[in-house]
Amino acid sequence: MPSYRVGSLNGRSRQAAMLISDIAATLAVQKAGQPGRLFDIFEFDDDDKKLITQTLGNGEVCGVAALPSGVLAQFQEAVMAGVWHIRFTDPAGDLIAEYIEVAPIPMAVRRACTALPTLISHGPEPPGAMNVMPLMTEIGNRMVQYRDGDPAHVIILSLFPMSIEDVNFLQVTLGAGPVQLTSRGYRPCRVAAAGARNVWSVQFYDNMGKIVVDMLQIVDIPAVAIATEEDFRSSAAHLRDVEEAYFK
Template sequence: MKAGFWIAPQGDDAAMTVMPIGAEPLQSARKLNYLATRSAEEMIRRCRRTATLLPELADALAVQKADQPGRLFDITDFPNDDRELITQTLGEGEVAGIAALPSGLLAQIQEAVMAGVWRIRFTDPDGRLLADYIEVASIPAAVRQACSALPASISHGPAPAGAMNVMPVLTEIGDRIGRYNNGDPAHIITFSLFPMSPDDMGFLQATLGAGPVQLTSRGYGTCRVVAAGVRNIWSVQFYNAMDTIILDTLEIAEIPSVAIAAEEDFRDSEARLRDIEEAYFK
């Protein structure tokens, strides 16, 4: 069991890494080189819907703003070969995760190697694929939708025996979420530098609860982002190569910035996608 604010119940670690439905893990070299293979040439010749989609994605990236809603591209009814070619072309980027929607559907999320381009697959409670989308956005809309039904305030009883600092922390959290508006700078509480006893952490976890979103970012090291059971509260933990927490924080924000594509990402991804289209699809 890991230390820190987010302690995963037995078996829950597996939910942090969700493979796309029907896909197998891909090696980086294969992802980078697939389009240059003979198999890819043959697939590209017959997958014209993919060839049509790529410039549409690039056009969407050209006008996308970080603070604006994204654009969805429905590929649910694409032929299997087209969807496989899209998987190979977009690759797997730094951010992946899951979002449980209020409707009961589960959104499986994978960022492409082009930041700001996302593959979103919706499944029912039995795991059946219902919809398959590509989304150009700073963060998939499913993440915000999943958090929309969360309560906006916290309530709790008296501090437990052995508590040291949990009550001032809860007061700070309650004050900050009460004043928070979307777009405000994030407020960060760093537990790595703050004395919290096991009783403090246990009471804090029980008070805030676990929310419907889990994301993992694998940029410079691993970062796990988990929504609490209260709106705009997130556990953000950074891990070293030994899977040990090196920075344990609670972030009050609409979405933590570590999971969001920045404005410059859209322009870079547009250029990269147009290069791929020019090199392999024309």
């Protein structure tokens, strides 16, 4: 629950109050498999934006997505899962758009991945390799077989005996993609798109910052970052409570 200062709400805006009501109504009907809804707040004044940000708070997931156009999307999930605050900046770093989005994951994340290649290519087996070539074959085959909506194919790298040569070859071949995010859930997690379509690095950390599970997932978006339909309904109820307590 975000913290509120009574003084900061005395001059609350009708525009901000209406937005909170609209977000709650959208959460109540949002479906996991449907496109999300954007609420444009770019032209809201600074006080309204501050009030909206304070009301929504900061949740577990945040990240960045570099769009093919060169625009960078920075996103932060609210305390209410499935609500995202997204800021778009141009290559010069200037803010060009700002939205609140109700969606399983920001649309910008999917858009950022559209230009990625659907196949991977690589050179011959490097000296000192142990398991990387069969691993590359498995990744390539799963990429070809994958269809939107399929469950993730998970490859737990932590369980593979891999040499330094294997790791380097894998990293160079897959490359770095346009999306990076972190989740501060039950166990901290970092998720990064590879430079190939539907290939993601997912790493879970302990409280000391040590990797405890290192995996690749072949999937459109890893589930750890996605809000579910249950999340939407819970968030709708939570936001209605906040609206009733502070905006009515």
